Amino acid sequence: MNILSYGLLGLLTRDESSGYDLMLRIQPHWQAKHSQIYPILSRMEDDGLLSARWVEQTDKPDKKMYRVTDKGIQKLLDWMYTPVSTPALRDELNLRMICFQVTNPIVMKRWVDERRDWFESRLAYYEALLANLPEEAVQPGSPYFGEYIVNTKGTMTAKTGIEWCHWVNGLMNAHYQEREATRTH
Amino acid sequence: MNILSYGLLGLLTRDESSGYDLMLRIQPHWQAKHSQIYPILSRMEDDGLLSARWVEQTDKPDKKMYRVTDKGIQKLLDWMYTPVSTPALRDELNLRMICFQVTNPIVMKRWVDERRDWFESRLAYYEALLANLPEEAVQPGSPYFGEYIVNTKGTMTAKTGIEWCHWVNGLMNAHYQEREATRTH
DNA sequence: ACAACCATGTAAGCGGTTACATGATTCA
DNA sequence: TGAATCATGTAACCGCTTACATGGTTGT
Known part of the structure; x- marks a missing residue:
């Protein structure tokens, strides 16, 4: 569980979302590509932190919607009481x-x-x-x-x-x- | 040749320095550990961008002093005319x-x-x-x-x-x- | 004695980027 | 016809961190 995983978990406490949508929503706060996000979501689903369902769309491609589970919320709460790391300066x-x-x-x-x-x-x-x-x-x-x-x-x-x-x-x-x-x- | 390599090359245009000293000098501008810097210096030496000599010290351990070669300076100049990347926000x-x-x-x-x-x-x-x-x-x-x-x-x-x-x-x-x-x- | 600083290296593993791969819909 | 947006994935690779490893000197 890296920092990005917790951020995604946090966004999912608000709404059920697709990986694509999560990518767009996390961008302003943490730069991440879809190729990093999709595998993380799969793994969190395997670990029981997320549940997922496929939603069929007619105008757009079908999407997989994720939701946080109780176990996921607990994981997020545990994180809240760990120290916050400081950003590394690399410009x-x-x-x-x-x-x-x-x-x-x-x-x-x-x-x-x-x-x-x-x-x-x-x-x-x-x-x-x-x-x-x-x-x-x-x-x-x-x-x-x-x-x-x-x-x-x-x-x-x-x-x-x-x-x-x-x-x-x-x-x-x-x-x-x-x-x-x-x-x- | 990553960004850090060019930074080290740039610092070496000023003075002959050891890897340890370069680590300390680059820290304020680019966070890097010794475990990353030493292999980079070795590789740049192998590539003929740097020359090195061992300096014996009595009060402190011996150190390997690096200097930029003409080829190294040319490499640095080439870098100067490439686009500057913008930092990724990840806090x-x-x-x-x-x-x-x-x-x-x-x-x-x-x-x-x-x-x-x-x-x-x-x-x-x-x-x-x-x-x-x-x-x-x-x-x-x-x-x-x-x-x-x-x-x-x-x-x-x-x-x-x-x-x-x-x-x-x-x-x-x-x-x-x-x-x-x-x-x- | 022990910590702190100087000094150099190697190895395993994680995080992130780039590229590969596919495919539907919409708009110019 | 071609570009842009939506949508999901995998694979190779690079950069950086953490840990392992060694060993001398200085100061408390």
Whole structure:
């Protein structure tokens, strides 16, 4: 039972869902592909944590709908009282930055601009998720409160990222304009 | 050649270093264990990207010092012109949050407090790294400029994290104080 | 004595990505 | 006709973690 398994179990405490739908719903909080999710669901079914039924559809392909069992809920509750792990920092941009001196500042400018675009798309993504939440989500008693606070975390992180990109660009511009000025004198 | 390999190559363009030292230097930017780094260095040596020599020490165990070769520098330069990948978001706390409704708000309060402590230790860590950089690091022309901006990114991210934790605690407190007030009436 | 730090390695196993494989429906 | 979305699976491979393994020095 890895972390992703518990996340899927958690989503299934809300609604009966298909593997495909779970993949889409877990994406904003934990990046996972269908090839990882389907085997996990099968194994949890074998272990009696989930029950499943096939639902026939006419307009779309048939799907397998999963539901949590009591045993699954118990497993989830046990997890709640274990320590929460902290995320490992592993961003390629960091490594690019620490060895950018082997090349020129133009490539660095492009990395920062691309990253700013990415942060902006992330910001729009989390804002859209927040907009789609029911109004009651802002109340700590709501079942959507968790989504509300993690999506807000997403927007805050994205905003900080954008801010950082602007800051780096500002430093670069100031430096190279100054150099340009001294050269023309 | 994975991302970590290029990061090690980049660090080695500055100084000749041992595997142990590289492990310590890469940690702030890319979390990696010695068991992953040593085999990578061996393979890069076999591929002619690095050269190595053993240095005898009297007070400490002997160490193997690595240096980048011209072929290694070329490999690093090629990498500089490939697209930068974006980090995958995978934080256990997010998954805990989205299924916290199966349990009580007390456990959630503990997760947030623990995470705030972690962010605070991260902040102190990056501030210490910044303090140890030479003054010239703030100049985009300095070889330490990359370190300066990524460590600053670390402090900004940590500060945002702390802010978020306070915000969540504020929401929780307001809600449960209000509930307490209505109950005593 | 014991812990902490320095220093280097190997092996097993898990988590995640990429690619392979199939197939229906809808829309441009 | 071709691309996009829905839908489910398997197999190979890579990256990273955990554990195993060794051994010297320094400080409490």
